[in-house]
Amino acid sequence: MRDDEVGAEVNSAFERSCCPLTNALDVFGDKWTLLIIRDLVLGKKRYQEFLSSPEKIASNILADRLKKLEASGLISRRPYQQNPVRYECFLTAKGESLSPVLTAIISWSQEHYPGTRLFSSISQHETTGMKQTGESSG
Amino acid sequence: MRDDEVGAEVNSAFERSCCPLTNALDVFGDKWTLLIIRDLVLGKKRYQEFLSSPEKIASNILADRLKKLEASGLISRRPYQQNPVRYECFLTAKGESLSPVLTAIISWSQEHYPGTRLFSSISQHETTGMKQTGESSG
Numbered sequence: 689m690r691d692d693e694v695g696a697e698v699n700s701a702f703e704r705s706c707c708p709l710t711n712a713l714d715v716f717g718d719k720w721t722l723l724i725i726r727d728l729v730l731g732k733k734r735y736q737e738f739l740s741s742p743e744k745i746a747s748n749i750l751a752d753r754l755k756k757l758e759a760s761g762l763i764s765r766r767p768y769q770q771n772p773v774r775y776e777c778f779l780t781a782k783g784e785s786l787s788p789v790l791t792a793i794i795s796w797s798q799e800h801y802p803g804t805r806l807f808s809s810i811s812q813h814e815t816t817g818m819k820q821t822g823e824s825s826g
Numbered sequence: 827m828r829d830d831e832v833g834a835e836v837n838s839a840f841e842r843s844c845c846p847l848t849n850a851l852d853v854f855g856d857k858w859t860l861l862i863i864r865d866l867v868l869g870k871k872r873y874q875e876f877l878s879s880p881e882k883i884a885s886n887i888l889a890d891r892l893k894k895l896e897a898s899g900l901i902s903r904r905p906y907q908q909n910p911v912r913y914e915c916f917l918t919a920k921g922e923s924l925s926p927v928l929t930a931i932i933s934w935s936q937e938h939y940p941g942t943r944l945f946s947s948i949s950q951h952e953t954t955g956m957k958q959t960g961e962s963s964g
Contacts, residue, residue, distance in 0.1 A: 701941055705880040708935035708942035709864050709928060719855040726847050742843040782938055790847060792930040797846035800920055803839055804846035 715760050716786075720745055721753050722793070725779070725786055728763065731810040733776040762786070853898050854924070858883055859891050860931070863917070863924055866901065869948040871914040900924070 704710050716722050723745070727738055738750050745753075754777060757763040762783035765775040797804055842848050854860050861883070865876055876888050883891075892915060895901040900921035903913040935942055 702939075704882075706941065706943045707861075707864070707881075707945055708932045708939060709860060710881055711939050711942050712931045712935040713857050713860060717855070717857040717860070719851050722847060722851060722855070723845075726845070743845075743848055744842075785934060785937065789927070789930045789934055792927045793850045794846045796924060796927055797850035799923065801840075801846060801849050803844065804849050805844045807845055 715756075715762070718753075720749055721757065722786075722790065724750070724753055724757065725762070725783060726790060726807075728777060728779045728783070729787070729790065729809075730807060733778065734768075735774070737810075757783070853894075853900070856891075858887055859895065860924075860928065862888070862891055862895065863900070863921060864928060864945075866915060866917045866921070867925070867928065867947075868945060871916065872906075873912070875948075895921070 702711055703714055716725070720743075723741065723743055724738055727741055732738055732741075735750065735754075738745060738754075739747060754763065754765075757777075758765060760782075761780055763777045764780055765777050767773050768776045794806070840849055841852055854863070858881075861879065861881055862876055865879055870876055870879075873888065873892075876883060876892075877885060892901065892903075895915075896903060898920075899918055901915045902918055903915050905911050906914045932944070
């Protein structure tokens, strides 16, 4: 295969190109997905907990992103109640391995936007009375 | 100020929340912006060069993202011809400081998507005959 055929060949295996950056952005290149990963890192697990974050993600966007995160192998779910069945979400090893990405982004942002402040971890999954800084009561 | 007032206070200073991750994603949280940063790191400077990348960014999206990148202080422009005036783009120090973010994302992606391949740098800004792997001829 000639070098100039690489693009065409790889585009059949990947959606946009063979670039690792591109393929990562196809997984989490939007304004919401990494915020859900952040919330999971902070200890959130349940739908209402994600909804209660100060960025106020819309319910339909949250449902879409959780579905995509599971399809991409970054999270897994397990039921915590029946009738109606409800699920808790967990980072997989693949999802947890995004930690250096979050760290790099946070470091860059703190350098250039000095007014920003990290949220605290939460120790239990309650939908009200959370300890996270800046948490809404939703 | 009480802790539970932090969210409201900071939301007036920042668009969505005081979280550094959130504010970074407000700058580059999409499928295209970091690809333009990548192209700049690889040596691309001109509009047609960005358009020629294998991901085939649409012209209106490219124009929009370049405008936002300049407004955010990540790139600067300077004219390289008159009649019509055309510009070359350059990473500012703020833009260059995204390098660890790109590195972290690429490292994660290469671990989980082993078929991906890094593009090569280009040594000169020509709109045809580029040396970048996977480059289209557009």
